[in-house]
Amino acid sequence: MKVKPGSAPELIRCVQKKLKQAFSDAANQNLGQALFVSKKLKLAPFAAVDFTGWDCWEQDPLNNRSWQWRLNWLSFLPYLMAYHRASGNDEVLHFAREAIQSWLNAYLKTDTSYPFEFIWHDHATALRAEQFVLFSYYCREHAPVWAEHHMEFFCALEQAIVVHGLWLAKDSFYSQHTNHGLEQARVLLLLGVVFDGELANEWQNIAITRIISELEYSFTDEGVHVENSPAYHIFVFKVFLGIIKDYSADILGDLDQKFSFFSAKALNFITYILRPDGKLPPIGDTEQLPTSDAYRDMFGHTLEYQYFLYALTQGKHGVPPPALNHVFAKSGYAVFRDQWPASEHYDKAFHLIAKVGCSSRYHHQQDEGHVSLYAGGEDWLIDSGLYNYISNDPVRKYMRGRVGHNVPIISHANYSKDFEHRMTVWQVTDFSEHVCKPFLNMQLNVLVPLIYHRRVDFDAVTKVIEVKDKVTAEDQQLRNITLQWHFPKDKTIVIEENGILVSSSSGSRLRISFVGEVPDQISMMTGSKDDKVFSCISYKANKVEPSHLVRVLFKERAELEVSTRFSFDIVETKLAPVPASVKRVVQPFSSLITSHYKSNQCLNTAMLGNDLGCIELAKAHRASGIGHVSVLAELSSGGCQLKAKLSENYLTTWLNCRTLNISSIPPIVADMDVLHGLEGLDLLVITGAGFSEIRLTTILLTMLPVLFKRMTKSGEVWICDSLPERLKVLCEIWCGKYGLPLSFISDLEQTTETSDE
Structure with a gap:
């Protein structure tokens, strides 16, 4: 197999455009200089570590799997390409070649039985192959003399890319119906395009078949990604957008048409899920960070893009969506608002999110029925966030478990050992997207042997939220049922007789009361002690801070029916004014x-x-x-x-x-x-x-x-x-x-x- 010349028209977008983006990026140039000159290796989003050479690919200086993953797909190569482009110093390319050669010498002839997971990791393998391709084309086109003197290395690199392609093409290696599998298929398509020959054509066909399958699986009919996380919804959506942009219709076949069936709906989900502060909610494996606009080229001619732009820019640009509330009943989300304010008041809106159930195994947290609330420019009811992907970390365990979410803890009840069970026993039974009084009814039978209903009502005029919980034990065994409500650390919480007062430094207050049943005990917990985590939140990956947990206990009940009422008193300066109605003549x-x-x-x-x-x-x-x-x-x-x-x-x-x-x-x-x-x-x-x-x-x-x-x-x-x-x-x-x-x-x-x- 031979690689095509960089001038081949089919490589303009999938190779040349990406190369230009990589080497012209100022951040990449700075990171490359730090690595080459100062010997500081920074793999985003982690802090820099001292570079100790290319002889230890299994190191773990930060005790973090994600850092090891980034190291082993050679995510630093764009840094070195950018710094070489800026400096013109060919020693930078020597440095990059040494890194690649070191990895190939150590691992190319191994297989998946090798004990370190990130050598032939499904996702790392795909991304590493892509880096090899881009580095090869960069050197041939932007350092041709240097590349000519190292032809033996580039011949070996081409063979290494073929080896990676053979791995990616194997059905047994393919992680079907996951974001990893999509990335594997995307890079296999790239390899099928950059190489000439029968095997390359076979790779293209395999890749397109898989990408279509991933597309049909990845998103619900409502255009929502199934991996339980707004961040991964955006990530996977952008991957598909990139594929559509990078390849011609001759290569993609009818993939573009299939993508168009749901793409506007996928953009619509982002519009509604974005918080009034312009950030993503930390639901599932999501960081509470702003997102970016990668949609103008594809959707700029649509009203859906104008609605998204309004949410993204917090009302500065675009057009407010025509509906305030949206229930994604099949996908397991509901989003309620009191209004889409003008830009000067945009962050003061009420924004209520209910997460109903899980749709796949990936990035799932035990958050069935969780409720988050942002109001008056600040958080009130919060989720737990991502933190990291280290499964035995006590904080990560807390983030993923029920204790980290605003859902009931019920004694003597557990999830089924069969994960598929929790994907099939939740449903939205009724809902309304009414402009002033939306509601959501859900049934969540994820804990065996319980029947659990939760109803969420929002009165946009009075700013009152009511969460009605109904728990029934099929075996009639008496159980302790604890309602959980998590608040950020900046809130002051006072437990009163049969009620709770939550105050903010802004002057706004929230009063929590109960209708139907009287709690046996109300208590509060904060932060963690040793390995015991009581209440915390991770706004950004690898960072955590304490939060408050209010536990409302109902002892020894065979059934429970109680409404928790959240009544707000938001200071006037923190409320968005009601927009004046204009009568058309x-x-x-x-x-x-x-x-x-x-x-x-x-x-x-x-x-x-x-x-x-x-x-x-x-x-x-x-x-x-x-x-x-x-x-x-x-x-x-x-x-x-x-x-x-x-x-x-x-x-x-x-x-x-x-x-x-x-x-x-x-x-x-x-x-x-x-x-x-x-x-x-x-x-x-x-x-x-x-x-x-x-x-x-x-x-x-x-x-x-x-x-x-x-x-x-x-x-x-x-x-x-x-x-x-x-x-x-x-x-x-x-x-x-x-x-x-x-x-x-x-x-x-x-x-x-x-x-x-």
Whole structure:
């Protein structure tokens, strides 16, 4: 097998683009300099350690598996490529070659029986093969003289890549239906593309088959990733996006089409799960950190992207989603809000998340029924987070177990030894996404032999949350049932008679009361002692801090039915003001034309859509003796009728038609050619005539910003009141951002022919 030249067109995105990103990254350059010059090895997100040579790949200086994993897929190679690119010092490449050669000499001829797990680890093997590919192309193209002097090494490296490909192609080595398996398939596809030959073609076919299988398994019908973690939802979603971007349709087949079926839904989940502070909730194996925008190219022409952008930027950009609340019933999540505030108040919103049940073994924590709450700019009810992946670490055990979540602890009840059991015995039995009073009913029979129901209600007006728990023991054995509520360490907690008062330094307070049953005991625990963990949270990987746990005990019950009521008193400065409702005034198109052209010297008018109302606009221009109308439309369907009307009314010199041609392949951008010479717009009229709603959405999102920038200071926008509500809201928001007055119009006369799209 031979590798293709770097100039091969199929390598432009999957190799060349990645190389450029790696070696032009300033952070990579700094890390490479620290490793080569200062002998400090920093494998993100860990602290730097002293570099001691390339002869100890099984070292564990930080007592952390993730660090060992990063070392053994040679994650530092991009650092050295970037530093070589910046410095031009070929000694850096010698240093990198020594690292690769050391690993190959020690392990290439071993197999999975080797006792150290990260030599032929499923995920590490894939990522290491990718690093070998990128380093090989980097040296050949950006240090050709050096590479020529080390051809023996590169021949051996190519053979090592083939060995990795053979491992990745084995069914027995493939971790099917996991994020690791997806990464294995992704890199196998890369190897199949960079090599020529029959075996390379076989690798491509295996990889595509696996990627399609991973896609069909990874996401529910609601577009939510099954691995129980918002962070892994984003990670896996981005992996699929990368595959779609990196390869042509000739290679991917119908994968792109299959991906499009759920991709907008996957973006929608991120929109709702993002907290008002712009961070991810630490549910499952998730760090409480901001996420990034990797979606503009693929989704920038969609309203779903505008909704995501609003959540990502905390209201600074984008458009607020049309719904406040969203229940992902099949996926096991519910998200309730009181509002989508404007940017200056965005972080003050209420944000309630319920995690219902688990959908796969990976990254699962025993959090069935957990509730998290962020309100008034701060956390109240919290989850536990990720911490690390060291299974015998006491903190990690706490994070994964029921004790780390806002779920009941029930004596003499356990999970089934068969993990599949917990994946099949939970369900959302009823829910409402009502704007003011959403609720969620769930049944969670994960603990044997119990039947457990939890209902979560949120009153967005009074800021009251009620969690109703009903536990029934099928064997009628008496059990202790302890409700758990975790709070961050900055809260002051006072246990009162049959109630709890939680106070914040901000002045906001939460009062917890109980309806239906009286607790036998209420107690509080904080932090940890020795190896015993009582209550803590990990906001970032490998970091932990104490938190408070309130335990509400009901002793010796065969059944329990109790409601826990959370009543908030948020200080006024921490509450987002209720948005004022604006009543739209719809004006007849004909009367608005009369008044506008009498009081304004209108030179240039543009209309989106092949609506025959443009005839009246053209007549107004003819009557005033100046200007003209430009119709921007897909005129193939309604063009004949429009042209006949123009000729019939002697208006051909007062109106011109511009045909819109919008690409269907992302990234979709404004059709600048059709706007050539269209400047100084005094009036923009937006109709939906001739467009499907999907097509009109794409046109508005790609062209409105461009058209708005071409309007005069006194320019106006009119939109047809019959447009879909979400498009009217989009126009309202964007007109406000650009300072353009907006009017709603009626009585437009559409052409009789419309697009079939």
